Structure formats: C-alpha cells, structure tokens
Amino acid sequence: MALRRPMIAGNWKMNGSGTLANELFRKFTSKLKNDSAEVVLCPPTIYLESVRQQLESTKDSLNGSLVRMGAQNVSQHDFGAYTGEVSAKMLKEAGCNYVIVGHSERRRMYGETSDIVADKFAAAQKNGLTPILCVGESGPAREARRTFEVIAEELDIVIEKNGTMAFDNAIIAYEPLWAVGTGKSATPEQAQEVHAFIRKRLSEVSPFIGENVRILYGGSVTPSNAADLFAQPDVDGGLIGGASLNSTEFLSLCRIAMSA
C-alpha cells in the first residue's frame, strides 16, 4: 500500500500580493498544526521573497506543518540571453522546492509545446526542484472521447525525454481545461478515471512509480467539492487556482486534504 502524503498547492497565477502571503501565514501559524498533508504556495515570482520570509519567520510556530514554496514557471535554459526568463537554479536559490510546468495557460497562451514542457521538467530536476507537471484535455477533446489520448501524449513526451524513473521526484496535476477557472469542476468519478489512467501508464514501466507518484486534481476546486474529489483513491490532493487567493477557503482546503 503506497503512502502518498496529500498535497494542496495554491497557484496564485498573476494575482495576490505580499499582504496575501502575510495573511495566509497568520492563519497557518494559528490553525495549521498538522503535517499529514503538504501545503505549497506558488505566488508570482516577484512575491517569492515575501513568501520565503514568512516561511523563515514562522517555521518555529508552524509546529512541523509542511509548508513549502513553488514557482509557476521556469526557463528550460540554464542561463543566457533569454530576456524575462528565470532559471531553475535561480528559483532554487530563491527558496523554491517546486515549480509548475506545462500549465494549460502556458501551453495555450505562450505556445509551450510538450517538448518544451519536457525540457522545463528536466531543467527543474537538474537544479533540485520538483516539477509539478500539468496535463489535461480541452472540452472539445473530451467531447470527442480523446481524453486519454491527449493525456497520454502530454505524458509520454516527458517520459521519453526524462525516463519513467524521473517521476520518483515529480508531481502530476490533472487539470482539464474545461474545468480551469470555469466554476465547473470535473466530477469525482471523472477525476478518478483519468488519475487511474495516468497511474496505470506509469505502472506499465515501473509499478513502484505508478503506485507512489502523487497526482493532484486541479480545476474549480472549492471547499464544497474538495472532500469528494480528494476521497477518490487516486486523487492525492489539489492544485488550486481561484480558491487559493482566499485565505479562509485555502485553509479550509488544507484541512480537507489533511483529513482525506
């Protein structure tokens, strides 16, 4: 039986502020006395330092709660003339443990191909970061019954370039595009079906990886639908957008993951 610690990761996207970081940590230090789930904050790059300072100054009062920091994007390159980009080494130095790669907003709006995503995944790992790899199908792809095909394609390129064993140090997030920011979450059954598919695909090469990799669900997760989603056997927590910007809702999601 695998022991997969649930995770709640908050992807602030291009939102939030230093004040939000203060507010979250105020709540964490008074109410988050539990390490049965891992909590990850992914603020915009400019607020990483505020979050890092909060992590540093509250570590004694967090009573062993596992709160960590991640970035929302990373360059696939190590250094050089790439205006506006941030390397994995820089993110590591800034205090990140995680980085989101392949979010659908980056694939769709910034032309990130699965090849580029696979390179970002590699750059993250090479520099000591754990990638959170996002995969997910569009609404039309689901309607055309191409969900598994799309997920397999997005996953396989990363596996081909990095090897299945690379998932020993990676998180996967299933984020169907039709559920991201729409208020229309996948049903627990829909999420479970895709999570089980992802786990099986990795298990074909390594049963160990398949069994142990954490797979998060993302897309309109709120305190009212989280318990049913997180109760699914292959759902190991959530990647949260909108609800991560509200400290009360986010704390309540952390609590749900802790009792899942």
Ligand SMILES: O=C(CO)COP(=O)(O)O
């Ligand atoms: O994209 C997401 C997290 O990465 C999900 O966003 P929402 O929770 O706002 O739907």
